[in-house]
Amino acid sequence: MKLLRELTKRPWLTKGLDSDPGPGADGIRGATAAATGMWFYVGVASVMFSLIVAAYVLRLGNYGADPAAAAAAKASLAWWTLAAICGIPPADDWAPMAEPFLLWINTGVLIVSSIAWQKARGDLRKRRMDSLRITLTAAGLFALVFLAGQLTVWRQLIGSGQFAAVGPAIAFFYLMTAMHGLHLLGGLFFWWRTTSKVLNGAKAEEIAAGVNLCAVYWHYLLLVWIVMFGLLLIT
Amino acid sequence: MTTYTTIAEDTRPLHHPKTWVGKYVWSQDHKVIAIQYSLTAVGVGLVALVLSGLMRMQLAFPGMLEFITPDAYYQFVTMHGMIMVIYLLTALLLGGFGNYMIPLMIGARDMVFPFVNMLSYWVYLLSVIVLMASFFVPGGPTGAGWTLYPPQAITEGTPGAGWGIIMMLASLAIFIVAFTMGGLNYVTTVLQARTKGMTLMRMPCTIWGIFVATILGLLAFPALFVAAIMMTLDNTIGTSFFMPAIISGGAALDHSGGSPILFQHLFWFFGHPEVYIVALPAFGIVSDLISTHARKNIFGYRMMVWAIIIIGGLSFIVWAHHMYVSGMNPYFGFFFATSTLIIAVPTAIKVYNWVLTLWRGDIHLRVPMLFAIGFIFTFIHGGLTGLFLGNVSVDVPLSDTYFVIGHFHMVMGVSPIMVVFGAIYHWYPKITGRMWNTMLGQAHFWITFLGVYAIYLPMHYLGFLGVPRRYYEMGDTAFLPESVHDANVGITIAALTVGAAQLIFFYNLIYSYFKGPKADPNPWGATTLEWQTPDTPPAHGNWGPELPKVYRWAYDYSVPGAARDFIPQTTPPGPDEKPHEH
Numbered sequence: 001m002k003l004l005r006e007l008t009k010r011p012w013l014t015k016g017l018d019s020d021p022g023p024g025a026d027g028i029r030g031a032t033a034a035a036t037g038m039w040f041y042v043g044v045a046s047v048m049f050s051l052i053v054a055a056y057v058l059r060l061g062n063y064g065a066d067p068a069a070a071a072a073a074k075a076s077l078a079w080w081t082l083a084a085i086c087g088i089p090p091a092d093d094w095a096p097m098a099e100p101f102l103l104w105i106n107t108g109v110l111i112v113s114s115i116a117w118q119k120a121r122g123d124l125r126k127r128r129m130d131s132l133r134i135t136l137t138a139a140g141l142f143a144l145v146f147l148a149g150q151l152t153v154w155r156q157l158i159g160s161g162q163f164a165a166v167g168p169a170i171a172f173f174y175l176m177t178a179m180h181g182l183h184l185l186g187g188l189f190f191w192w193r194t195t196s197k198v199l200n201g202a203k204a205e206e207i208a209a210g211v212n213l214c215a216v217y218w219h220y221l222l223l224v225w226i227v228m229f230g231l232l233l234i235t
Numbered sequence: 236m237t238t239y240t241t242i243a244e245d246t247r248p249l250h251h252p253k254t255w256v257g258k259y260v261w262s263q264d265h266k267v268i269a270i271q272y273s274l275t276a277v278g279v280g281l282v283a284l285v286l287s288g289l290m291r292m293q294l295a296f297p298g299m300l301e302f303i304t305p306d307a308y309y310q311f312v313t314m315h316g317m318i319m320v321i322y323l324l325t326a327l328l329l330g331g332f333g334n335y336m337i338p339l340m341i342g343a344r345d346m347v348f349p350f351v352n353m354l355s356y357w358v359y360l361l362s363v364i365v366l367m368a369s370f371f372v373p374g375g376p377t378g379a380g381w382t383l384y385p386p387q388a389i390t391e392g393t394p395g396a397g398w399g400i401i402m403m404l405a406s407l408a409i410f411i412v413a414f415t416m417g418g419l420n421y422v423t424t425v426l427q428a429r430t431k432g433m434t435l436m437r438m439p440c441t442i443w444g445i446f447v448a449t450i451l452g453l454l455a456f457p458a459l460f461v462a463a464i465m466m467t468l469d470n471t472i473g474t475s476f477f478m479p480a481i482i483s484g485g486a487a488l489d490h491s492g493g494s495p496i497l498f499q500h501l502f503w504f505f506g507h508p509e510v511y512i513v514a515l516p517a518f519g520i521v522s523d524l525i526s527t528h529a530r531k532n533i534f535g536y537r538m539m540v541w542a543i544i545i546i547g548g549l550s551f552i553v554w555a556h557h558m559y560v561s562g563m564n565p566y567f568g569f570f571f572a573t574s575t576l577i578i579a580v581p582t583a584i585k586v587y588n589w590v591l592t593l594w595r596g597d598i599h600l601r602v603p604m605l606f607a608i609g610f611i612f613t614f615i616h617g618g619l620t621g622l623f624l625g626n627v628s629v630d631v632p633l634s635d636t637y638f639v640i641g642h643f644h645m646v647m648g649v650s651p652i653m654v655v656f657g658a659i660y661h662w663y664p665k666i667t668g669r670m671w672n673t674m675l676g677q678a679h680f681w682i683t684f685l686g687v688y689a690i691y692l693p694m695h696y697l698g699f700l701g702v703p704r705r706y707y708e709m710g711d712t713a714f715l716p717e718s719v720h721d722a723n724v725g726i727t728i729a730a731l732t733v734g735a736a737q738l739i740f741f742y743n744l745i746y747s748y749f750k751g752p753k754a755d756p757n758p759w760g761a762t763t764l765e766w767q768t769p770d771t772p773p774a775h776g777n778w779g780p781e782l783p784k785v786y787r788w789a790y791d792y793s794v795p796g797a798a799r800d801f802i803p804q805t806t807p808p809g810p811d812e813k814p815h816e817h
Contacts, residue, residue, distance in 0.1 A: 007544075011436040011536065011788035015808035033347040033427045037419045040453060044415060048457035051501060055461070058497055059476070165473035168492060174474075175465065 038213050042220055045183060049224050052179065053231060056172050060094060060235055095167035097232055100156060106149035107229060113142035114222045117215035124211050127204050136198055136211070139218070140191045143184055150177050169235065176228045180221065187217050263349035264775050265334045268356050270666075272330035275356075279363050280323035286315040288734050295727035297708040305707040306394040309378030312705060313395075314370075316381030317403070320509065321410060322363055324651055328516040329414070329452065330359060332658060333421050333445045335666070339765035340442050342430025342783045344776045346420045355420070358413035362406045369395070369402035377403045380705060382502060385477040385495050389470040391484055401470060404463040411456045411463075421449040430764075432785030436540070437804070439763050439789040440533060443540050444519020447547040448512045454551070455508035462501035469493065496561055503554035510647050511550040515543055517654035518585055521607050523789070524657050525589055527761045528604035529596030530800050532790035534588045542581035549578045559627050560634045568627040575625035579618070586615060597793065597800070601759070602676035606657030609684045610650055617646025620695065635705070638698020641691045649687045656683070656740070663744070664754030668771050671751060675743040679736060686733035693722045760801045763789050767805050 116139035123132040154177070157163070157170070164171045194210035259267060290311050293303045303311075334352070338345050346352045369376040378394030379387060387393050388400055395403075425438075425446045438446075465476040469490070477498040478490035526533040533539060555563060555571040589611055598604065620642040624630045633639065656679070664670050702709065702719055709715060757766040769779045783805045791802040796811070 006435050007540065008537070009434070009436045011434070012532065012790070015787050015812050017432045017784060017786060033423050036423045036426055037348065040419050040422055041415075044419075044453050044457055047454050048461055051458050051461050051504070055465070055476070055497055055501065058500075059492075059494060163472070164468060165475070165489065168475065171468065171474035171476065175468065179464075 032209055034209055034213060038217060042217070045220075045224075048179070049228070052172070052176060053227065056231060056235075059168050059172070094235075095169060096235060097167075097169040097173055099229075099232060100153050102149060102153050102156070103229060106146050106153070107225065109142050109146045109149060110222055110225055113139050113146060114215075114218050116142060117211075117218045120211055121215050124204055124208060129198070129204065132211075133198055136191075136195045140188060140195060143188060143191070143218070147181055147184060150181055153177075169232065173232060176232075180225055180228065183224075184221055187214065187221065190214055190217075261353065263345070263353045265338050265346050265349070265352060266666075266773065268352055269331050269334035271356050272334060272359065273327055273332075275360055275363055276323050276327040276331060279318055279367070280327075282367070283315045283318035283323060284734055284737070286311040286318075288731055290315065291727040291730045293707070295724045306375070306378060308707045309380070309705075310376050310394050310399070313378050313381055313383075313403075314366075314376050318366070319648065320381065320513070321407070322366065324513045324647075324655075325414070325452070325509070326359060327655060328513060328651065329421065329445065329449060330356070330417055332441075332516060332520065332655075333449065334417070335662070336441055336765065337421055337424050337445060338428070339768070339773060339777060340439055340763055341425060341428065341433050342764050342778070342785060343424060343428035344778065344782070347424045347428050348420050351416050352420050355413050355417035358409060358416065362409035362413060365402055365409060366406040369399050369406070372398035372402060374398050382499075382506070383466070384502075385466060385469065385493075385498050386479065386481055386490075389466065389478075390481070390488070401467065404467045404470075407463045408460055411460045414452055414456055418449045418453045422446060422453070430782045430785060433764075433804075436537070437785055437788045440519040440522035440536075440539055440543075441516070441763075442519065443543050444515040444517070444522075447543050448515035451508045451515070451547050451550060452512045455505045455512065457505075458501045459505035462498055462505070465501075466498065496558075496563075499558050499561055500555070503557045504551075506557060507554040508547075508550045511546060513647055513651050515547060517610070517651040518543060520658045521610050521654045522585075522589065522592075523763065524603050524607040524654075524661055525592050526790055526792060527661075527759050528599045528601055528607065529593050530599070530760075530792045531592055531596040532792055534591040534594075535584070536788070536790060538584055539588055542585050545581045546578060549574060549581075553578060556625055556630075559630045565627075572625055572627050576622065579622060579625075582618060586611065586618070601660075602671075602673060602680060603657045603661035603759075605677065605680045605684075606653050606660065609680065610653040610657065612684075613645050613653055613687065614650040617642060617644075617650055621646060633698055635703055636698035637694040637702045637704055640704050641694030641698060644691050644694075645687075649691065653684075656680075659744070661759070662765075663747075664758050664771075665756075665765060665768075666772055667748050667751075668754055669747050669751035670754040670758065671743050671747040675739050679739045679743065682736035682739070683733055686729050686736065689729035690726050690733065693726055697722055757803075760799065762787075762791055762801050762803050764804055767803050 116135050120132055120135040120139060123129075123135055154174070162170055164174050190210065191214055194207050194214060197207050197210070258264075262268060262271075289300070289303060290308065292300050293308055334346070337343075374395050374397045376395050377383070377388065377399035379389075379396075379400060383400070383403070389396055393400075425442060429438075465474070468474045469476050469478050473489055475490040475493035477495055478488070478493040479495065480491040481488050522533050522539055553571055553575045555567055556575045559568055559571075593608075620638070624633060624639065624642055660671060660676055697719060700716070700719060701714060709719070754771065756768070756771040759766075764783055764785070765773070767783060768774075768777060785804045786807045787802065787804055789804055791797075791804075793800045794802055797809075
């Protein structure tokens, strides 16, 4: 709303410095540069992951040469968005993926990592630097364990002949996990920058922004993973 | 630790590099990075210009140049298109002008993340090197057409189906990483680093155009990124995202069930906003050129800003108008035709406002203004043919003909380039501290402006006659009259002339850089901040010890009662200019 009010001002009428509402008053300038940058990046990543999901759903409903099935599916516009959730029969060549149990464990590990980040934020607020060192280290290590777990799933699948060419679901699985993993790796770079500062005795104010932004980014990646994993499970 | 509420208030001295390498190679100064971006983009653009000359030679004089085989022709077409759209225009308008202008026009010392900004350029350079390297791999660069449609892009028989396409996809992915780093910088800088008094609605249109275009880029390029990764996987490890069951050379390939249409959707979900990623900065810049050189405030400033935002938003829901002939549901065609035609409304508002800014203005026909007015002509022309193609029933017969070539070259090739030339002439005195030669600039304008009409106007007629695009040669095609061939010869002569005329431009820039007369710090009498710097060219840190303060909007030209016909944004209100809150 503040932004709307700003955009409807008549700049030719107002002269002087008074009309500058100052930092924060137009609803944007109050944020730090790092936070603005991160939120825009979350926007970029969200578009990318949404398009992967959209591609997955479209591929699921690619009926090819079967006109009856295609007509039935396309009769309803809602199908295009809800196909996966409603369980409408997928394309003939669709082979559902048998999700290895290890993925559940990995999901749990990623949740624990996110919880550790949340606890780190609490520690920071209460200025408990000793506890912060432990929670921060744990948050990063759990994320590393998650990545190792995902790689193990890849190895198991490839070992049992389930490589990308087997079917569309499994191909998307590799694409999704690779993209998600790369984003987590990027996050770990910032985790390392923040954590090394904390371990070297940095003050709470110096790392506050880093911890808070990393925590939000971690929660975001957890959400992305849950959506992707959920999509694989129900189709 | 001191905290700063805005970056603009952070007056700590910047890190000053001592060595030549630190200053000009690994520089974190936005102005040096901008020039690195621009020179690289123009360099690779010249390659694309030469390729277009070769294509024209083949079309006018088939078989005369023996090295232009059908394969080579397709490779030239592909590389010309991709380089011009992405590696030249996107990189030059955002990486070049965005980098140079944003901190200067909003009163900041630099971008908010200077290191990431530097990284952005070097990653961009890497993408250009990978792209150029594809000329030298076995099989040469890809010849799939700039849209890279599968399945043909990665099946046997298309030039560069082995190495070339992989190099292209890799280069695109690297470019997108570079763009994202630069783009996050541009939007964050505009939102966070504006100086005291520079409210959003006091920003010049140039900044609005670059700002919204960057947001479009950030949200559109992921689609191309995903498409490039998926096609690479189809090509290398045998997935079937885009590849249907297909028989190639008599043998069934190991693909089945993939959807080539899915690629088209992803490609154009990027590809249409890309048009506006190029056009919006041009819209913004041309508004400022027209206002400055007509000594008049821009007509309907708020409307201009809103139009930029609305066009940006609408550009995400029109992509399938590039796919009318893909066999999609007619209702989809109806939807996309409607949304496409709605875009004409804010766009027409902008055109009217440019013309109304000129109306009864004190027009100075200096070279930047010539290019700005030239842009209005070419843009109206290209925009109107867009209305033809936006309608499904008109598009179907015209699809894949030279009408389409004529349309998109006018609207997103020639028009942005007119603005780029205008902008270079406009800001050259600030960037180099020297003035260019007026007569050479005028010659450059007139040959280019008349030349592009001689090139692209006949293409519309060729399109009506049904001449298909992307054909290596027409031979004795029965339905085409002999005049088609004459037109092709004429177009080629015009194209080579325009290409050669660019030498005048480069000569003018290079000669003036060394021998041109010293430029006034504000030769056009412009109001915006970049003309009020203490040094010309601006020094590292831009503003000396104190940041400028902004007291007024960017368009106080010919204000009644004022001493001069412009009031810089840094001038405090006079005694009879009451602060006026509405």
